Amino acid sequence: MSNPDFDHVLGRVSSGIYILTVGAGERTTGMLASWVMQAGFEPPMVSVAVKSGRYVEEWLTAGEPFVLNVLAEKQFDFLKHFGSGFDIDEPAFEGVNISHCPRGVPILTDCLGHLECEPTGHVDSGDHRIFLAKVVRGGLHCDAPPMTHIRKTGKHY
Numbered sequence: 001m002s003n004p005d006f007d008h009v010l011g012r013v014s015s016g017i018y019i020l021t022v023g024a025g026e027r028t029t030g031m032l033a034s035w036v037m038q039a040g041f042e043p044p045m046v047s048v049a050v051k052s053g054r055y056v057e058e059w060l061t062a063g064e065p066f067v068l069n070v071l072a073e074k075q076f077d078f079l080k081h082f083g084s085g086f087d088i089d090e091p092a093f094e095g096v097n098i099s100h101c102p103r104g105v106p107i108l109t110d111c112l113g114h115l116e117c118e119p120t121g122h123v124d125s126g127d128h129r130i131f132l133a134k135v136v137r138g139g140l141h142c143d144a145p146p147m148t149h150i151r152k153t154g155k156h157y
Contacts, residue, residue, distance in 0.1 A: 010154025017147040019082050019111065020048065021092075022059050022066040024104030030092045031056055032082045034149050034157070035128070036068060044135040046117060049128040055088050060131050065103045065118050072112040072144035101137065113140040 020033040035049035046068065050057045060066060071078055078096075086092045098106040101116045108114065117133035124130075151157065 007154045008152070011151035013150075013154075015149050017071045017079070017149050018048075019069040019071065019078055019108055020050075020056070020066055021069060021106040021108070022056055022064055023106075024100075028092060028106055029056065029086050029088070029090075030069075030082050030106065030108075031085055032079065033068070035130075039132060045120075045132060046115065046135060047130055047132050048117075049125065049130045052124070052127050052129055054085075057129050060119050061122060061129065063119050065101075065105055065116065065136075066133070067101060067105045067107050068115045068117060069108040069111040070113045070115070071147040072142065073147045074144075075111065075147060078108070078111065109141065112142055112144055112146055114138055 015034045016036060018033045018036050019030050021028065021030045023029055031050075031054070033048055033050070037047050039045040039047040048068065050060060081096060082092070093106055097109045099109050101107055103116070105116070115135045115138040117135055119131050119133045122129050122131045
């Protein structure tokens with residue numbers, strides 16, 4: 001049985017808001033990600049959790065590079081655009097300014113900044129898969145505070 005006090009406290013664990021982009025060429029997508037954390041200094045590493053069963057989970061498990069696009073605190077248009085997710089054959093970047101990293105992964109040029117990442121491993125954690133990734137490049141696009149997120153409960157996003 002779940003403890004309501006525990007659920008409310010767990011929901012107060014703060015996180016940033018990111019758009020994870022992955023793929024190259026005609027096979028690309030983007031998704032909202034909030035369970036992201038720096039996981040090492042040397043080499044620079046991050047961890048990111050992806051809900052099990054999403055096709056992005058399969059791509060990252062196969063080792064495909066990805067980009068974490070960091071949102072600034074008032075970039076709500078990105079939340080609207082990427083919040084519902086995209087079907088595997090649905091274009092994800094219509095109306096969004098992008099460039100591409102050397103590996104071909106889309107970078108959102110209007111966000112606060114980006115980190116180019118290469119998965120190095122993963123572990124299953126309940127209903128999510130947590131990926132560990134090496135940060136190989138990145139850039140700051142503007143100097144603004146990052147968007148943060150606090151949930152009302154620990155039971156859902």
